[in-house]
Amino acid sequence: MAKHAISQRRACPLASAEPKTVRRERVPDCPKIRERMREIDALIRLHGKPRVIVSGNGTELIGRAMLEW
16 A cells, blocks of 8 residues: 555555454464364254353343344
8 A cells, every 4th residue: 555655545445355354453363262162163063053042141231132133
């Protein structure tokens, strides 16, 4: 961008890129979380996805998105 004297705001649409993804630094990888996810993906393959996810936060703390989901 600096080479062509164009702002990031103008360059992103030209490259079909979302400005948020260009500016944001990548979160460091966490091997423990990745391993736990694999242990979970394996359980889902064996037993299938859960039919219901229960949240113990109470109705006053459950967001509309969770209820609609």
